[in-house]
Amino acid sequence: xxxxxxxxxxxxxxxxxxxxxxxxxxxxxxxxxxxxxxxxxxxxxxxxxxxxxxxxxxxxxxxxxxxxxxxxxxxxxxxxxxxxxxxxxxxxxxxxxxxxxxxxxxxxxxxxxxxxxxxxxxxxxxxxxxxxxxxxxxxxxxxxxxxxxxxxxxxxxxxxxxxxxxxxxxxxxxxxxxxxxxxxxxxxxxxxxxxxxxxxxxxxxxxxxxxxxxxxxxxxxxxxxxxxxxxxxxxxxxxxxxxxxxxxxxxxxxxxxxxxxxxxxxxxxxxxxxxxxxxxxxxxxxxxxxxxxxxxxxxxxxxxxxxxxxxxxxxxxxxxxxxxxxxxxxxxxxxxxxxxx
Numbered sequence: 081x082x083x084x085x086x087x088x089x090x091x092x093x094x095x096x097x098x099x100x101x102x103x104x105x106x107x108x109x110x111x112x113x114x115x116x117x118x119x120x121x122x123x124x125x126x127x128x129x130x131x132x133x134x135x136x137x138x139x140x141x142x143x144x145x146x147x148x149x150x151x152x153x154x155x156x157x158x159x160x161x162x163x164x165x166x167x168x169x170x171x172x173x174x175x176x177x178x179x180x181x182x183x184x185x186x187x188x189x190x191x192x193x194x195x196x197x198x199x200x201x202x203x204x205x206x207x208x209x210x211x212x213x214x215x216x217x218x219x220x221x222x223x224x225x226x227x228x229x230x231x232x233x234x235x236x237x238x239x240x241x242x243x244x245x246x247x248x249x250x251x252x253x254x255x256x257x258x259x260x261x262x263x264x265x266x267x268x269x270x271x272x273x274x275x276x277x278x279x280x281x282x283x284x285x286x287x288x289x290x291x292x293x294x295x296x297x298x299x300x301x302x303x304x305x306x307x308x309x310x311x312x313x314x315x316x317x318x319x320x321x322x323x324x325x326x327x328x329x330x331x332x333x334x335x336x337x338x339x340x341x342x343x344x345x346x347x348x349x350x351x352x353x354x355x356x357x358x359x360x361x362x363x364x365x366x367x368x369x370x371x372x373x374x375x376x377x378x379x380x381x382x383x384x385x386x387x388x389x390x391x392x393x394x395x396x397x398x399x400x401x402x403x404x405x406x407x408x409x410x411x412x413x414x415x416x417x418x419x420x421x
Contacts, residue, residue, distance in 0.1 A: 094301025271328025
């Protein structure tokens with residue numbers, strides 16, 4: 081009898097920023113995978129040439145389906161933000177910049193979207209739930225959203241002010257049909273792989289909705305300093321707090337949860353002795369030989385809710401030091417598509 085679940089390989093990466101120092105042959109595994117997921121910041125300045133660089137990178141990964149969302153740097157994919165930026169650029173440049181120059185560098189409104197269509201690529205531009213039937217016979221249901229919080233009024237795309245928050249309830253809207261397999265967002269939830277300069281920069285409303293939906297995997301990037309993966313075991317439903325008190329302090333069983341890898345587990349710190357430094361170096365080198373870091377996430381319970389979630393911060397560009405970090409290959413057990421024996 082065939083298993084009810086199908087092991088499916090996901091290659092997850094984020095924040096490549098069209099970085100010329102990131103050479104695909106040095107970090108992209110040549111192992112075939114079922115799905116590639118890019119969690120945004122395809123570019124650094126949203127220029128057409130940068131999108132071409134990212135498309136070239138994706139073309140070198142062996143996978144029949146490639147799912148990508150924008151990040152805040154990919155503002156030309158956000159029509160409203162791009163129109164505003166174009167208008168401001170032409171108004172403030174004292175006539176030194178014309179529309180043709182803008183078009184040559186950034187394209188017309190909608191042009192970048194047109195570039196990202198085809199060759200197995202699906203641009204998940206609109207926030208919402210998507211379901212795919214994969215070549216291996218599995219059904220993959222994802223929630224995708226490019227939005228991130230920002231207190232600044234800078235020229236980025238897909239942003240909201242943290243004081244106003246964002247309505248993430250769409251993550252939970254599929255519960256009557258079954259669990260969300262993978263949540264794909266550009267930014268992290270508050271409290272998980274979201275530290276930068278000692279601060280938690282993730283979104284609390286996002287965490288709250290993830291805690292309700294309990295997807296099998298939640299992948300993101302945005303905070304380069306918090307690259308890594310953590311297997312989070314949720315507290316039993318009877319232990320869970322009320323809906324107004326869902327946060328990383330109250331919902332997670334910390335005794336059973338585990339960090340799989342992070343920058344701190346692979347890079348030396350001032351607290352490490354020589355043996356620890358040597359061990360970390362060997363560990364990181366072993367991953368670089370394989371060109372990816374691996375993790376596995378099992379399937380949810382028969383009721384459709386998952387008792388754990390694998391969180392993955394897949395930011396490839398390093399934290400401002402010229403380094404780059406490896407993508408993740410995650411194996412997840414997915415349901416077979418309806419009607420398949």
